[in-house]
Ligand SMILES: [Fe+2]
């Protein structure tokens with residue numbers, strides 16, 4: 286598990302195996318898909334799952350959560366696709382464009398891994414429903430403002446929160462498969478978040494006060510958008526200690542993590558770029574954190 290293979294193709298090739306072969310097209314495209322996925326591959330010790338030690342109820346709880354994650358990762362493919370269109374329209378730098386498009390490929394990988402995790406717990410092959418995420422779209426505003434507003438939502442707030450919650454979840458996970466999957470996803474989400482913060486800084490350099498004003502206007506919507514996800518109902522079933530070590534926290538714990546993320550990571554990050562944060566810290570302070 287110590288192989289840092291992001292840029293070392295040969296070593297990545299050694300351990301690559303198709304993650305969810307039953308979700309492929311059955312055409313020669315599959316070989317190209319494997320080539321793309323191999324470059325981002327991290328070894329997952331699939332055979333070492335400790336699922337056999339769980340009760341039926343615990344398996345059902347975990348299958349439900351990993352399927353939710355598969356759905357979210359699947360939607361994230363479309364999120365980065367739409368963001369890429371906004372960035373192209375705003376003439377974003379080439380490195381921002383390539384990393385945004387690569388993020389979409391990462392999300393396909395994440396969806397594949399979460400689908401396989403759900404299958405481990407449920408015993409059935411199941412796919413997320415078709416669909417795509419809808420991002421705010423205001424044709425009236427400048428393309429630069431449109432691009433930075435959606436970058437804030439998708440990348441700065443959503444992916445930065447993803448890194449904090451994944452890191453905390455990973456810390457309590459001892460099942461080797463869940464641990465490896467969460468670690469692999471986490472390392473990609475760090476880059477997905479950096480993409481946004483870098484573009485935001487670039488956009489401010491290019492667009493000045495107008496960009497700062499647009500960012501300040503977007504901030505409450507971006508924070509609320511992710512809060513809506515944190516507040517959402519969870520699959521039925523108790524989060525027992527045995528369930529937790531397969532990569533699952535309670536909704537109450539996730540609220541505290543989001544509140545802390547807003548106060549200690551997001552707000553300082555936006556302030557460092559000169560963006561006014563309004564009532565963000567109070568909005569997601571202790572009252573909100575302890576409301577679950
Ligand atoms: Fe992801």
Ligand SMILES: [Fe+2]
Nearest residue numbers: 361444474477
């Ligand atoms: Fe991501």
